[in-house]
Amino acid sequence: MSSQANADDDLMNVARQLFKPIPSVVPAVKDNPITHEKIELGKMLFFDPRLSASEIISCNSCHNLSTGGVDAGPTSVGHGWQQGPRRAPTVYNAVFNVAQFWDGRAADLKAQAKGPVQASVEMNATPDHVIKTLNSMTDYVFMFQKAFPNEASPVTFDNVAKSIEAFEATLITPAAPFDQYLEGDVNALDDQQKAGLKLFIEKGCSSCHNGINVGGQDYFPFGASERPSTALLPTADKGRFAVTKAPTDEYVFRAAPLRNVALRAPYFHSGQVWSLKQAVAVMAQTQLGAKLSDKEVDDIVAFLESLTGQLPKIEYPILPTRTDATPYPSLAK
Ligand code: HEC
Ligand code: HEC
Known part of the structure; x- marks a missing residue:
C-alpha cells in the first residue's frame, strides 16, 4: 500500500471511532411507538x-x-x-x-x-x-x-x-458525503474536505463535536479558552446554568450539532455570525485558543459542507377547514 493509502485508512479509522452515520430509517423514540x-x-x-x-x-x-x-x-x-x-x-x-x-x-x-x-x-x-x-x-x-x-x-x-x-x-438527513465516507467510500470526500476533517480532529473540534450529529451530544462552556464578545455571548443568557443552577454551568451550552450547518446561518445561540468561515474562526479562538490560517479555516469549512445530507421530500399538507366552533385568531399580547 502507498503511504497516501495508509494515511487515508488511518483518517477513516479515527473518524469512524468519533462519528456515526445518520441512519436511513426513522429511529425509535422513547415511550412513543412511531406509526x-x-x-x-x-x-x-x-x-x-x-x-x-x-x-x-x-x-x-x-x-x-x-x-x-x-x-x-x-x-x-x-x-x-x-x-x-x-x-x-x-x-x-x-x-x-x-x-x-x-x-x-x-x-x-x-x-x-x-x-x-x-x-x-x-x-x-x-x-x-x-x-x-x-x-x-x-x-x-x-x-x-x-x-x-x-x-x-x-x-x-x-x-x-x-x-x-x-x-x-422522520426529519433525518442521511447520505451526506461524510456519511458515505464513514460507510467506507474513501472518495466521498475530496482532498480539501479530508484535510478539513483531519484538522477538525487534530485541532480538537471533535473533542466537543462528535457522535452522530457531530455535536448535540454534550455540554461545554462557550468560551472554554477565551470569552467571546458580548454580542456573541450576551451576559443575560447564562445557558445551562438556568437548568442546573450549578456555578460551573454558567455560559455552558450544548455543543451545536453540525449536521447541515452550511444551510443555516446565522450561527451560535445569539445568531450574530453570518458566515460559516467566521464561525469556525470564532470557535478556534474561543474554544481552543488557536489562531487558524486562512487555508485551515477554508479546509474546515469544506469539511463542514460535507455534512449536508439529503433532506426529506415533504409534501405540503392540506389542513382541515375551520368550522363555526373554531376559536378566532387573537393578536392580543
Ligand atoms: C417563534 C419561533 C418558534 C416557534 C413558533 C417554534 N419554535 Fe421551536 N425553537 C425556537 C427557538 C428560538 C428555539 C431555541 C430555544 C432555546 O434554546 O431556548 C427552539 C427550539 C426547538 C427545538 C429544539 C431543537 C434542538 O436542537 O435543541 C425543537 C425540536 C423545536 N424548537 C420544535 C418546535 C416545534 C415542534 C414547534 C411547534 C409546536 C416549534 N418549535 C415552534 C423557535 C420557535
Ligand atoms: C470546548 C468545546 C468546543 C470546541 C473545542 C469546539 N466547539 Fe464548536 N461549539 C461548542 C459549543 C458549546 C457551541 C454552541 C455555542 C453557542 O452557545 O452558540 C458550538 C458551536 C459551534 C458552531 C455554530 C453552529 C451553529 O449551529 O450555530 C460551529 C460552526 C462550530 N461550533 C464549529 C466548531 C469548530 C470548527 C471547532 C474547531 C475549530 C469547534 N467548534 C470547537 C463547543 C465547542
Whole structure:
C-alpha cells in the first residue's frame, strides 16, 4: 500500500471511532411507538398555524423545512412581532441530540413540543386553546382516533406532542458525503474536505463535536479558552446554568450539532455570525485558543459542507377547514 493509502485508512479509522452515520430509517423514540398515522397527524400539526393564538405562526414559521429547519434569524420572532433571545436550532436530525434546546432543558422532542405552543414570545396559546381548536374540526378528531386507537378521548395535549415528535423523528438527513465516507467510500470526500476533517480532529473540534450529529451530544462552556464578545455571548443568557443552577454551568451550552450547518446561518445561540468561515474562526479562538490560517479555516469549512445530507421530500399538507366552533385568531399580547 502507498503511504497516501495508509494515511487515508488511518483518517477513516479515527473518524469512524468519533462519528456515526445518520441512519436511513426513522429511529425509535422513547415511550412513543412511531406509526404512519402519528407521523401524518404530527406533520399537519407542525404546519398548522391555528395552534398559535394569532393563527399565523406554526412550528414551520421558525423551523422552516425549506430553509434548513430554521428561520431567517438572527433570533426568532414570534407572537406580536416579539423577538426571543435565542436563535432557532434546526429540527432536522434533532431526534439524535442528547436533549433539546441550546441548554438541553427538555429531555426529548415530546417534552420540547409543549413549550413553543405556550411560550408568549412564540405561539402564545394555551393547551385549552389547542384542544378546542382541534376538536372543532372533525377531520382532526378522526386522525387522533386513528393515531391513538386505544384511547377513549385521544385529542389531548400529550398526544399533540407525541404526534409532533413522531413527525420530527422522520426529519433525518442521511447520505451526506461524510456519511458515505464513514460507510467506507474513501472518495466521498475530496482532498480539501479530508484535510478539513483531519484538522477538525487534530485541532480538537471533535473533542466537543462528535457522535452522530457531530455535536448535540454534550455540554461545554462557550468560551472554554477565551470569552467571546458580548454580542456573541450576551451576559443575560447564562445557558445551562438556568437548568442546573450549578456555578460551573454558567455560559455552558450544548455543543451545536453540525449536521447541515452550511444551510443555516446565522450561527451560535445569539445568531450574530453570518458566515460559516467566521464561525469556525470564532470557535478556534474561543474554544481552543488557536489562531487558524486562512487555508485551515477554508479546509474546515469544506469539511463542514460535507455534512449536508439529503433532506426529506415533504409534501405540503392540506389542513382541515375551520368550522363555526373554531376559536378566532387573537393578536392580543
Ligand atoms: C417563534 C419561533 C418558534 C416557534 C413558533 C417554534 N419554535 Fe421551536 N425553537 C425556537 C427557538 C428560538 C428555539 C431555541 C430555544 C432555546 O434554546 O431556548 C427552539 C427550539 C426547538 C427545538 C429544539 C431543537 C434542538 O436542537 O435543541 C425543537 C425540536 C423545536 N424548537 C420544535 C418546535 C416545534 C415542534 C414547534 C411547534 C409546536 C416549534 N418549535 C415552534 C423557535 C420557535
Ligand atoms: C470546548 C468545546 C468546543 C470546541 C473545542 C469546539 N466547539 Fe464548536 N461549539 C461548542 C459549543 C458549546 C457551541 C454552541 C455555542 C453557542 O452557545 O452558540 C458550538 C458551536 C459551534 C458552531 C455554530 C453552529 C451553529 O449551529 O450555530 C460551529 C460552526 C462550530 N461550533 C464549529 C466548531 C469548530 C470548527 C471547532 C474547531 C475549530 C469547534 N467548534 C470547537 C463547543 C465547542
